[in-house]
Amino acid sequence: MTAFPAPATRARGPEAAQALAAELSKLVSLPATWLTLGGTLVVNLILAMAFTIAGLHGSTGTKSATDIGLASISYAQAGFVILGVLAACSEYTGGQIRTTLIAMPRRALQLTAKHLTLAIVVLPAAAITAASGVALAAGVLGDTATPVTSGHVAAALSGVTAYLALTTLISASVGALVRQTLAAVVIVLGYFFIAGPLLRDHTPAAKYLPDSAGFAMWFPVADNASAVTPAQGALLLMAWTTGLIVVVMLLYRRRDT
Amino acid sequence: MRALAAEAWKLASLPTVWIATAVGVLVPSVIAGITASATLGAITRGAGTVPGVDTGYQELAFGVVGAIILGVVGISSEYFTESEESGGGRQITTSLTVVPSRLRFLLTKISAIAIAAALLAIIAAATTMGVVRVVLGAHALTLGADDVPRLVGVVCYWVYTALLAFGITVLTRHGVIPLAVLIANTSVVTVTYLLTKITPLANYLPDMAGVRMFIRKLADNTVEISPLTGGLVMTAWVAVLLVIAAIAFTRRDA
Numbered sequence: 001m002t003a004f005p006a007p008a009t010r011a012r013g014p015e016a017a018q019a020l021a022a023e024l025s026k027l028v029s030l031p032a033t034w035l036t037l038g039g040t041l042v043v044n045l046i047l048a049m050a051f052t053i054a055g056l057h058g059s060t061g062t063k064s065a066t067d068i069g070l071a072s073i074s075y076a077q078a079g080f081v082i083l084g085v086l087a088a089c090s091e092y093t094g095g096q097i098r099t100t101l102i103a104m105p106r107r108a109l110q111l112t113a114k115h116l117t118l119a120i121v122v123l124p125a126a127a128i129t130a131a132s133g134v135a136l137a138a139g140v141l142g143d144t145a146t147p148v149t150s151g152h153v154a155a156a157l158s159g160v161t162a163y164l165a166l167t168t169l170i171s172a173s174v175g176a177l178v179r180q181t182l183a184a185v186v187i188v189l190g191y192f193f194i195a196g197p198l199l200r201d202h203t204p205a206a207k208y209l210p211d212s213a214g215f216a217m218w219f220p221v222a223d224n225a226s227a228v229t230p231a232q233g234a235l236l237l238m239a240w241t242t243g244l245i246v247v248v249m250l251l252y253r254r255r256d257t
Numbered sequence: 258m259r260a261l262a263a264e265a266w267k268l269a270s271l272p273t274v275w276i277a278t279a280v281g282v283l284v285p286s287v288i289a290g291i292t293a294s295a296t297l298g299a300i301t302r303g304a305g306t307v308p309g310v311d312t313g314y315q316e317l318a319f320g321v322v323g324a325i326i327l328g329v330v331g332i333s334s335e336y337f338t339e340s341e342e343s344g345g346g347r348q349i350t351t352s353l354t355v356v357p358s359r360l361r362f363l364l365t366k367i368s369a370i371a372i373a374a375a376l377l378a379i380i381a382a383a384t385t386m387g388v389v390r391v392v393l394g395a396h397a398l399t400l401g402a403d404d405v406p407r408l409v410g411v412v413c414y415w416v417y418t419a420l421l422a423f424g425i426t427v428l429t430r431h432g433v434i435p436l437a438v439l440i441a442n443t444s445v446v447t448v449t450y451l452l453t454k455i456t457p458l459a460n461y462l463p464d465m466a467g468v469r470m471f472i473r474k475l476a477d478n479t480v481e482i483s484p485l486t487g488g489l490v491m492t493a494w495v496a497v498l499l500v501i502a503a504i505a506f507t508r509r510d511a
Contacts, residue, residue, distance in 0.1 A: 047448070054454045075448060078437045086433075094340050182273060182333065182432045186280075186326055189437060193444035194284065194322055201445070202291045 019104050019113035026100075027117050032086050037125045040079025041132065047072035048133035052140045065145040066156050069137030070218060073130060073160055080122065080164045081188045084171030087118050089181040097257045107253045111176065115245060118172055119165050126164035130157050159218035159230055166241045167192075170210060173241075173248040210240040260356050264369035267348075273330040274373070281323015281377045281415075285316040285385040292316065293392035300396055308398055313389045314471045317411050320381050324374045324415040325439045328422030331370045333432030349511050359507040363427075367499065370423050371416050378415035382408055410470030410484055417467055417495045424498035427506055453478065466490035 027033055048069055055068040062068065091097040104110040134157065138145060171188045178184040196211035206212055207228050216233030228236065268274050289312070296308050309315075335349040356362040386408075390397045418439075425435040442448050442464065452459035459465060460480045468475070469487030482490075 050452065050455055054451065057454070075441050075444075078441045082433055082437055093338070095342060182330060182436065183276065185433055185436055186273075186276065186440070189440040190280065190322065193441050194319055197445040198288050198291075198319070202288075202295065 015106070016109060016113070019106075019109055020116060022103065023110075023113045023117040024120065027087055027121055030086070030090060032090070033083065033121070036079055036083045036086065040076050040083075041125075041129050043079065044072050044076035044129050044133055045136060047075055048136050049140075052137045055137070055141060056144070063141070063144065063146040064148055065138035065141050066134055066148055066153050068141070068145075069134030070130060070156060070160055072133055073164070073218075074215075076129060076133075077164060077167055077192065078189060080126065080168045081171040081192065082185060083122065084118065084168040085175040085181055085184040085188065087114065088172040088175030089179060089184060092179045093181070101257060108249055111245075111249050111252055114176075115169055115172060118168055122165045122168045123161060126161045126168075127157065130160040130164070155230070156218050159234070162234060163214045163217045163237065166237050167210075167214065169241050170244055173244045176252060177248050208236060210237055213237050213240070260361065260365040261368055263355070264365050265372070267334075268327075268331060268369055268373055271330055271334055273334070274327060277323045277326035277330065278377055278380075279323075280326060281320050282381045282384050284322060285313075285320030285381055286388045288319065289313050289316040289385045290388045290392055293389045297393055297396065308389075308393060308396060310398070310473050312393075312398065313385050314407060314411065314473075317378075317382060317385055318414075318468055318472060319443060319445075320385070321415055321418045322440055322443045323377055323381065324419040325422045325443065326436070327374055327377065328370055328419035329426045329432045329436050329439070331373075331419075332366065332423055332426045333430070333435075336430045353511055360503060363503055363506050367420065367423065370419055374416045374419035375412050378412040381415075382411050406484065407471040410488065413488055414467045414470055414491070417491050418464070420495050421463060421498060424495070424502040427502040453480070461490050463491050463494035466494075 048071075051068050051071045055063065091100060100110065101107065104113070134153065171184070174188050175181070175184040178187065192211050196206075196209065199206040199209065200212050207216070213228055213233045213236035216228040217230050217237065292315075293308070293312065296312070300307075335352060336347055339346050353359070353362060356365070386400065422435055422439055425439075426432055429435055447464065449459055449462045449465050452462070453465060457480050460478070460482060466482060466487040467490075469482045470484045470491075
């Protein structure tokens with residue numbers, strides 16, 4: 001009669017750290033991560049240049065280097081959406097998800113680690129992307145730009161960075177839900193670029209939806225009492241993101257892979 | 258002919274194509290419904306506005322996203338690599354075994370996508386105009402002889418956009434980049450529209466020229482392009498892109 005050794009259990013703390021390290025290693029070793037981030041940076045600079053030239057012609061309606069430099073972000077966010085979807089869906093092309101879940105059987109921990117890793121990578125990337133656009137606009141506009149306080153610039157930049165990071169997380173959870181890159185990209189981009197803007201124009205309640213609430217974090221909105229303030233926008237977008245991740249996590253724990 | 262039937266069958270069996278159909282029909286008709294009821298509200302309040310000349314057509318310009326998805330997945334699905342457990346194969350190898358002539362394969366594919374996009378456009382246009390009519394009731398502008406060329410323009414625009422998306426995806430062989438670029442450019446304020454603020458030449462980009470086929474009043478735009486010129490400009494873009502795609506497709510490894 002052989003005595004079975006008690007199954008080794010791992011302590012929670014080191015397990016979480018290892019999961020984070022594993023997810024980070026997966027994310028930074030995907031060529032698509034760097035291609036997407038690099039491509040987004042380049043596209044954003046080109047668009048920022050275009051907006052700045054339009055600003056020099058005076059057709060943007062504003063002369064603030066911050067506003068002009070950040071205008072391109074509403075298009076460049078597509079790159080961050082792609083990054084989030086790819087990070088989630090790359091597990092499902094081929095059978096990597098099974099290896100992942102054998103190594104990290106606690107699914108909630110694994111999914112949390114994945115989203116946390118994504119935030120760690122995206123935050124600096126988003127900050128660089130946003131800051132480069134503003135720097136470009138400020139450099140080209142020079143003295144013709146409306147002077148702004150550094151506090152205003154810092155607030156706008158941090159708002160944009162947080163917005164892009166949360167958008168990436170939303171995209172990643174949609175990716176984890178849909179599991180197919182193309183379908184997830186269609187859903188998220190269709191929402192952010194078509195359904196969202198159109199709803200915003202037609203229904204007042206749309207200002208509480210993730211895209212409009214997120215926009216309020218950094219985009220200058222008209223002054224009226226019912227408008228969402230940047231802080232409220234940030235809270236709303238965080239609530240949407242957390243809610244979505246929780247829903248995805250509940251489903252993720254129960255579904256087959 | 259059998260190759261065309263096979264391509265049509267392949268398209269019809271792709272789930273994403275049905276998503277594209279739903280998007281292409283629902284997006285313009287739902288938005289048209291919302292806009293039309295807003296207009297009706299303004300009319301009954303006595304604000305005295307009549308529905309704009311572009312009611313319905315404006316919305317169909319957004320619905321083209323359905324045609325974009327159709328064009329992209331029509332070819333990107335051929336390059337989708339199966340998981341390793343199912344052999345890691347790609348459909349393109351099977352397709353080219355069955356239809357060895359690259360050019361013939363591409364032409365059949367183009368025909369299938371053009372037919373599908375035209376059908377989608379007809380259904381979407383009929384639904385959207387129907388919704389506008391039902392919501393506005395007696396206030397709706399009557400569809401007359403003027404609308405026939407415009408509706409033909411809508412169908413042309415959708416088919417051309419699907420073919421543009423198709424041509425780009427033949428070159429990239431993966432759907433994400435063309436989808437992202439083209440969907441981002443279908444938003445309310447498109448990148449190409451912003452470019453027209455910098456240079457009037459941007460009015461001759463495919464989408465800006467193509468919408469002239471059925472949109473009569475572009476906001477803040479003074480450059481006049483006749484519907485026929487717009488259509489011809491877009492035809493030229495599509496033709497050039499498809500020739501480049503055909504050359505690349507016949508010369509590259511599959």
